[in-house]
Amino acid sequence: MTKLTRDFFLQPTLEVAQNLLGKEMVFGGKRGVIYETEAYIGQEDPACHAAKGLTPRTKVMFGLGGHSYVYLIYGMYHCLNFVTEVEGFPAAVLIRGVWLPEKDIRLNGPGKVCQYFGISRMHNAVDLVNHSHFYVTSGITIPFFTQTPRIGIRQGLDKLWRFVGDITSTR
DNA sequence: GAATAGATCCGC
DNA sequence: CGGATCTATTCA
Numbered sequence: 001m002t003k004l005t006r007d008f009f010l011q012p013t014l015e016v017a018q019n020l021l022g023k024e025m026v027f028g029g030k031r032g033v034i035y036e037t038e039a040y041i042g043q044e045d046p047a048c049h050a051a052k053g054l055t056p057r058t059k060v061m062f063g064l065g066g067h068s069y070v071y072l073i074y075g076m077y078h079c080l081n082f083v084t085e086v087e088g089f090p091a092a093v094l095i096r097g098v099w100l101p102e103k104d105i106r107l108n109g110p111g112k113v114c115q116y117f118g119i120s121r122m123h124n125a126v127d128l129v130n131h132s133h134f135y136v137t138s139g140i141t142i143p144f145f146t147q148t149p150r151i152g153i154r155q156g157l158d159k160l161w162r163f164v165g166d167i168t169s170t171r
Numbered sequence: 172g173a174a175t176a177g178a179t180c181c182g183c
Numbered sequence: 184c185g186g187a188t189c190t191a192t193t194c195a
Contacts, residue, residue: 173194
């Protein structure tokens with residue numbers, strides 16, 4: 001298991017979103033295999049939080065790839081993203097699904113992922129490349145995945161920027 | 172200041 | 184299908 005470096009997160013966001021399938025995220029003592037992601041890319045993407053420019057909340061998205069972006073949604077759930085691309089270009093990948101192989105539990109949904117790991121807004125803007133308890137490793141290979149529109153949004157539904165890895169193809 | 176929509180989840 | 188629950192952002 002080798003820790004992912006800066007280069008990984010500086011790839012084009014759609015590639016990062018796909019390449020994150022099968023990667024293992026580590027937070028504190030917990031770990032799990034990422035199998036579902038969504039890409040949010042730049043100010044031309046109406047579903048991207050940064051579409052309307054730089055605000056206190058979207059500041060992280062404009063920063064250097066490899067940092068965490070955590071926000072509260074609907075007053076009760078947190079969503080974890082990994083910022084991508086170079087400084088100045090706002091983009092991130094939402095972690096929608098994590099698989100816990102030992103118990104074959106699927107955390108299906110961004111709120112459940114953060115709830116399990118105990119991730120909240122205090123973990124926003126963490127540099128995953130230079131952190132000893134919050135990072136991503138090489139993980140496993142997921143041979144197949146499907147692409148669909150992103151979930152829960154009302155704009156940008158024409159883009160197939162949700163990636164779902166086929167966990168069953170790995171066992 | 173007030174209004175509103177929101178990258179969710181659960182239960183009926 | 185609606186309720187929970189809060190806040191970032193927009194509008195006045």
